[in-house]
Amino acid sequence: MNRVDLTAKAKDLLLELKEKHGDLMLYQAGGCCEGTQPQCFRKGEFYLRYKDVCIGEIEGVEFWVDKDLFEYWKHAHFELDVIDAIGAGGFSLEVPLGKTFKVNYRIFTQDELQQLSEVKINL
Structure with missing residues (x-):
């Protein structure tokens, strides 16, 4: 079970950005202002913090989440x-x-929680 998916509009935009900028990454911080929305960067142009979490990949783009935010939203x-x-x-x-x-967020069902994909931790 994937922890992250995307809408058709988001897919189209990611593909457009990949064509223009090359490999990408997404990062969702837990802070205020820019941290309230996912940010898209060229892969490697944003430095991950220790123990930030990659919750999955969409269209070949890793989606990273702040370690503290992941603890709050891991379900x-x-x-x-x-x-x-x-x-x-x-x-x-x-x-x-x-x-x-x-x-957009929703809580996993109990059945889904049993089938979740593993996450990757930045060490």
């Missing part, structure tokens, strides 16, 4: 979506396109 499924808006800041690659990634 939730993430669905990457996109809206037509400019988010809290300008570091994410989709911002110049007038787009902002966002995450």
